[in-house]
Amino acid sequence: MSTYTAPIRDMQFVLNEIVGLEDICALPGNEECSVELVESILDEASKFATGVLDPINRVGDRVGHVVKDGVVTTAPGFKEAYKLFAETGWTSMPFSPEFGGQGLPAVVTMAVNEMWKGANMAFGLCPMLTGGAIEAIAHHASEELKQKYLPKMVEGTWTGTMNLTEPNAGSDLAAISTKAKAAGDGTYLVSGTKIFITWGEHDVAENIIHLVLARLPDAPPGLKGISLFIVPKFLVNEDGSLGKRNDLICSSLEHKLGIHGSPTAVMSYGDNEGAVGYLVGEENKGVGYMFTMMNNARVNVGLEGVGIAERAYQHALWYARERVQGAIIGDKSGEKKTILHHPDVRRLLMDVKSRTEAMRTLAYYAAAQIDKAHAGDAVAQARIDLLTPVVKGWSTEQGVELSSNALQVFGGVGFIEETGAAQYYRDSRITTIYEGTTAIQANDLVGRKLAREKVPGAGMKALLAEMSADAAAIAGNAQLAGIAANLKNGIAALSSTSDWILANYATAPQAVHAGSVPFLKLTGIVVGGWLMGKSAQIAAQRIAEGSSDGYYTAKLATANYFAAHQLPFAAAYAAEVVGGAESALGLAEELF
Numbered sequence: 001m002s003t004y005t006a007p008i009r010d011m012q013f014v015l016n017e018i019v020g021l022e023d024i025c026a027l028p029g030n031e032e033c034s035v036e037l038v039e040s041i042l043d044e045a046s047k048f049a050t051g052v053l054d055p056i057n058r059v060g061d062r063v064g065h066v067v068k069d070g071v072v073t074t075a076p077g078f079k080e081a082y083k084l085f086a087e088t089g090w091t092s093m094p095f096s097p098e099f100g101g102q103g104l105p106a107v108v109t110m111a112v113n114e115m116w117k118g119a120n121m122a123f124g125l126c127p128m129l130t131g132g133a134i135e136a137i138a139h140h141a142s143e144e145l146k147q148k149y150l151p152k153m154v155e156g157t158w159t160g161t162m163n164l165t166e167p168n169a170g171s172d173l174a175a176i177s178t179k180a181k182a183a184g185d186g187t188y189l190v191s192g193t194k195i196f197i198t199w200g201e202h203d204v205a206e207n208i209i210h211l212v213l214a215r216l217p218d219a220p221p222g223l224k225g226i227s228l229f230i231v232p233k234f235l236v237n238e239d240g241s242l243g244k245r246n247d248l249i250c251s252s253l254e255h256k257l258g259i260h261g262s263p264t265a266v267m268s269y270g271d272n273e274g275a276v277g278y279l280v281g282e283e284n285k286g287v288g289y290m291f292t293m294m295n296n297a298r299v300n301v302g303l304e305g306v307g308i309a310e311r312a313y314q315h316a317l318w319y320a321r322e323r324v325q326g327a328i329i330g331d332k333s334g335e336k337k338t339i340l341h342h343p344d345v346r347r348l349l350m351d352v353k354s355r356t357e358a359m360r361t362l363a364y365y366a367a368a369q370i371d372k373a374h375a376g377d378a379v380a381q382a383r384i385d386l387l388t389p390v391v392k393g394w395s396t397e398q399g400v401e402l403s404s405n406a407l408q409v410f411g412g413v414g415f416i417e418e419t420g421a422a423q424y425y426r427d428s429r430i431t432t433i434y435e436g437t438t439a440i441q442a443n444d445l446v447g448r449k450l451a452r453e454k455v456p457g458a459g460m461k462a463l464l465a466e467m468s469a470d471a472a473a474i475a476g477n478a479q480l481a482g483i484a485a486n487l488k489n490g491i492a493a494l495s496s497t498s499d500w501i502l503a504n505y506a507t508a509p510q511a512v513h514a515g516s517v518p519f520l521k522l523t524g525i526v527v528g529g530w531l532m533g534k535s536a537q538i539a540a541q542r543i544a545e546g547s548s549d550g551y552y553t554a555k556l557a558t559a560n561y562f563a564a565h566q567l568p569f570a571a572a573y574a575a576e577v578v579g580g581a582e583s584a585l586g587l588a589e590e591l592f
């Protein structure tokens with residue numbers, strides 16, 4: 001049986017040799033961080049992921065949780081694992097020491113979070129949502145609310161949730177109808193129903209701090225009339241102890257395709273006297289505040305694509321080394337060998353390995369931009385703004401494809417639940433939907449991040465210029481000429497397609513949006529190809545310097561694969577964006 005092993009060597013390569021961990025540790029505020037410390041953190045996290053989270057992944061899927069009279073009992077082992085998780089400090093890593101956090105850079109948290117997602121994605125959602133809630137409170141709430149809620153959330157004693165979705169308000173947040181009214185004592189009374197709330201009710205922590213979007217009376221219609229409230233499951237007394245139960249209940253749990261270990265709750269607020277809530281920041285600014293949380297969560301959901309693909313790869317590789325099936329084409333001995341020897345199984349495994357490495361590099365690169373932006377770097381801020389929808393949208397779409405490719409390696413038993421491959425495939429499927437579907441990410445990319453940017457297209461042009469300079473440098477090494485040539489073609493496709501979007505966005509928005517998802521995939525492939533090209537350049541340099549580390553040889557192979565098998569799709573996506581709108585939109589509605 002395969003067990004999860006954190007891909008520490010690849011994580012360290014990306015951290016140390018691509019995104020420059022040492023430089024990130026040298027940024028103001030990161031004084032506690034060092035390459036050696038990160039090494040030992042990764043080591044400890046890897047033990048936790050393998051020893052505690054991976055063993056309960058299957059039971060989370062097969063047994064799941066139960067709800068009775070609003071009380072949720074999580075899957076066997078989850079409560080104990082969460083207790084240990086909080087006790088060993090994993091909840092506090094990225095947060096400010098002011099609230100008990102360890103203040104570690106985002107790149108370090110990114111690597112550690114990948115392990116939680118790889119070992120047990122359903123479990124990892126609980127700290128992920130709590131982390132988003134902490135960010136939103138830390139950035140926008142009053143000092144009093146911060147002091148009251150953050151220390152307990154950072155130490156993991158209380159968890160957090162994000163309550164946006166309602167039966168009639170999913171992608172369209174403007175339709176939110178949950179209500180809030182001033183109670184006259186500085187608090188508010190919240191009432192309404194929220195659906196699909198991840199870890200909305202559970203038994204792993206003492207209190208649950210719900211962040212809820214709701215409308216005040218007389219608020220303007222649409223997005224400009226939504227406010228954000230902290231609505232705790234148990235009210236918190238002045239001295240920080242838990243008070244009476246708030247007027248909110250989990251009315252049911254959803255039955256889902258995957259992530260069965262993560263309770264997805266229908267939450268009912270204010271069925272009686274009204275759920276007591278506390279306004280975060282100013283009235284009617286809730287959507288903007290929630291985006292602080294969503295941007296954090298979006299990069300983290302993109303990372304789920306990485307984690308689940310890595311786990312699916314490890315599982316498939318284990319099977320490919322075990323399963324003997326048939327003689328191998330071209331092998332004159334006729335000897336029956338493991339399926340790892342069949343060319344197509346090799347291609348499938350290489351596909352998952354190479355594309356997962358590209359996604360990992362992109363996710364950690366994005367985290368490094370967060371760290372630099374945090375230290376005041378405006379260029380890094382523009383880069384993370386541009387890439388957030390790409391990390392989320394591209395990596396999750398890849399995660400689904402790659403967990404499917406990994407399942408294919410198993411043949412028929414891959415389809416049988418007992419094997420476990422089906423779980424990764426099912427679990428991955430939600431990632432392209434929550435935190436904004438791929439279409440919503442793509443809308444964000446072509447709209448706010450490109451055509452409606454302050455200087456339209458400026459962020460993309462800066463990225464294209466940097467990638468072109470790197471492609472030229474890579475082309476200088478004859479060994480990497482194939483990678484450089486495909487990368488240059490990909491960059492040209494992204495550049496011309498971006499220009500087309502900029503030229504047509506105002507006059508033909510429907511045509512642009514008919515191609516927005518292909519454009520997002522085009523961007524992901526080219527940026528992934530660029531980062532894999534840089535990785536190959538470093539690997540070639542290390543080998544030229546005399547390194548005999550097989551890791552570098554493997555990196556050259558995965559980068560070559562990405563350039564040969566993925567970058568050519570850039571031209572196809574470009575053609576789809578520029579010339580595909582009419583055929584996508586042309587059929588009259590009644591003929592569907």
Ligand SMILES: Cc1cc2nc3c(=O)[nH]c(=O)nc-3n(C[C@H](O)[C@H](O)[C@H](O)COP(=O)(O)OP(=O)(O)OC[C@H]3O[C@@H](n4cnc5c(N)ncnc54)[C@H](O)[C@@H]3O)c2cc1C
Nearest residue numbers: 162163164165170171196197198264433434435436437439
């Ligand atoms: C397991 C799970 C966990 C979740 N966790 C949470 C949570 O913790 N908190 C929370 O608030 N929500 C949560 N959600 C809700 C999730 O974020 C929404 O389901 C998602 O945003 C999509 O909204 P919807 O389901 O209403 O689909 P709809 O918005 O109805 O979308 C249906 C289809 O239309 C497309 N579409 C809609 N609008 C547009 C547009 N403008 N442009 C292009 N295409 C469009 C979508 O891409 C999709 O293909 C969760 C959902 C699930 C299933």
